[in-house]
Amino acid sequence: MDCGIGTLIVLLHLCVPFGEGSPMEFGANSGLRRCGRVYLTVSSSQDTSLELNWITDCVHPDNLKPDYVALYNYDVKDRSEEAPPLVKIRASDFSSGYYKTKIKFGHPWLPGNWEYRETLTRADPGPHCFPYWIASFRGSNIIDTKCLGIQPTWMNDNRLQIGTQKIGNLFIPGTHNSGAFNGVPKFLENYILNQDRSVWTQLVHGIRYLDLRIGYYDGDGFYVNHDLVRITKVAQIFKEIRKFVQLAPKEIIVVDFHRFPYPSNFNATLHEKFVSLVYDYLGDLALPPGGLQVGKGPTLNEIWAQNKNVIICYADKAVARENYWLWQPLQQHWADTKNVDNLKSFLSKAIKEHRVTLNPMFALMAELTPQPIDLLFRTNNLRKLANDVNRKLTMWFRDEWARDVNIVATDYFLGNDVINVAIDTNINR
Numbered sequence: 001m002d003c004g005i006g007t008l009i010v011l012l013h014l015c016v017p018f019g020e021g022s023p024m025e026f027g028a029n030s031g032l033r034r035c036g037r038v039y040l041t042v043s044s045s046q047d048t049s050l051e052l053n054w055i056t057d058c059v060h061p062d063n064l065k066p067d068y069v070a071l072y073n074y075d076v077k078d079r080s081e082e083a084p085p086l087v088k089i090r091a092s093d094f095s096s097g098y099y100k101t102k103i104k105f106g107h108p109w110l111p112g113n114w115e116y117r118e119t120l121t122r123a124d125p126g127p128h129c130f131p132y133w134i135a136s137f138r139g140s141n142i143i144d145t146k147c148l149g150i151q152p153t154w155m156n157d158n159r160l161q162i163g164t165q166k167i168g169n170l171f172i173p174g175t176h177n178s179g180a181f182n183g184v185p186k187f188l189e190n191y192i193l194n195q196d197r198s199v200w201t202q203l204v205h206g207i208r209y210l211d212l213r214i215g216y217y218d219g220d221g222f223y224v225n226h227d228l229v230r231i232t233k234v235a236q237i238f239k240e241i242r243k244f245v246q247l248a249p250k251e252i253i254v255v256d257f258h259r260f261p262y263p264s265n266f267n268a269t270l271h272e273k274f275v276s277l278v279y280d281y282l283g284d285l286a287l288p289p290g291g292l293q294v295g296k297g298p299t300l301n302e303i304w305a306q307n308k309n310v311i312i313c314y315a316d317k318a319v320a321r322e323n324y325w326l327w328q329p330l331q332q333h334w335a336d337t338k339n340v341d342n343l344k345s346f347l348s349k350a351i352k353e354h355r356v357t358l359n360p361m362f363a364l365m366a367e368l369t370p371q372p373i374d375l376l377f378r379t380n381n382l383r384k385l386a387n388d389v390n391r392k393l394t395m396w397f398r399d400e401w402a403r404d405v406n407i408v409a410t411d412y413f414l415g416n417d418v419i420n421v422a423i424d425t426n427i428n429r
């Protein structure tokens with residue numbers, strides 16, 4: 001990979017203003033990586049506080065540096081409202097472009113009629129906002145504004161721009177241990193849960209890759225596991241995936257049955273039983289790989305032409321070969337480190353050195369991992385580690401690696417802006 005050219009292309013792509021939330025109060029966009037561009041994240045810690053983020057590391061340090069950054073519960077561009085902001089800070093007091101507010105996001109209902117219920121039959125396509133908007137100002141001029149929102153139908157919304165891209169070349173936002181979001185005793189949560197939103201909520205936000213580890217318990221059936229700890233029955237997760245693609249039929253979801261940690265001898269009988277359960281729930285939605293697992297795989301247009309939405313990857317090669325609708329194992333690059341610098345150099349190397357496998361896609365596991373000693377001393381729990389790295393992930397994938405990645409799976413994904421970075425990258429790739 002030519003880093004010089006790669007970086008230049010990333011910078012050029014960032015100068016293209018995106019979406020509706022790009023007011024051009026200053027005329028032509030003079031900065032490449034525009035100063036004062038804003039986005040909201042949700043803290044990965046228990047408090048779920050809203051976090052203000054703005055770009056300070058500008059390519060052209062011009063006069064677009066914001067004077068202040070504020071949080072509103074309405075769209076500040078809609079000048080008919082004049083209520084004061086919830087939070088307002090001087091940007092120069094926070095040179096890293098980050099401020100954690102005391103406003104709790106919690107677990108609000110999903111806008112656009114996307115809140116999950118078994119009887120749900122329709123929801124509103126397109127992006128939707130929670131009632132939180134961030135804005136950056138120079139004097140009284142708005143530099144940029146953006147809401148915290150969901151992107152339930154981003155693939156279809158952008159089908160004209162992204163339809164010709166191959167699935168292995170798309171920037172696909174994902175979650176790590178996607179099923180590990182609740183259902184374990186309190187004292188285990190900190191080391192077992194990698195998420196705090198349901199699979200449904202992840203999909204509604206825009207996540208399109210699910211990493212699932214499967215366990216089998218005599219009498220109780222199949223569970224999503226985190227290693228040896230069982231978390232939740234697989235059936236509910238399958239129902240949510242199914243419901244989601246019924247409501248959003250052009251979204252493509254990669255479901256990766258990545259490991260079968262329990263029992264340790266997850267034998268052929270269990271695989272057969274599990275595959276038949278998956279087929280019952282998702283078989284009719286599954287895109288058979290057929291001759292598609294070559295090079296970077298099929299384009300989105302080719303997938304849409306088949307009216308299938310779910311790509312099911314299976315970690316056991318032989319089982320995948322025996323079932324025409326299963327894809328070969330998907331390679332995950334996992335650093336297994338709790339050190340931020342090590343993670344960055346590992347990911348950078350993985351991007352450069354990745355070689356095509358039997359499956360045209362590959363996943364970067366962009367999270368830190370506690371080490372055994374941390375469990376012993378109750379240090380470096382998963383929320384803390386996600387907090388340590390999520391902000392940096394946004395910058396790495398936006399400013400350095402946007403062009404070269406495929407699947408990026410994170411912990412506590414609302415703590416980073418990878419979904420929006422992925423969408424913007426795909427539109428401009």
Ligand SMILES: *[C@@H]1O[C@H](CO)[C@@H](O)[C@H](O)[C@H]1NC(C)=O
Pocket residue numbers: 263267268269270
């Ligand atoms: C596979 O494992 C299951 C569950 O432990 C067991 O009931 C079954 O007999 C095993 N099958 C074979 C062929 O070993």
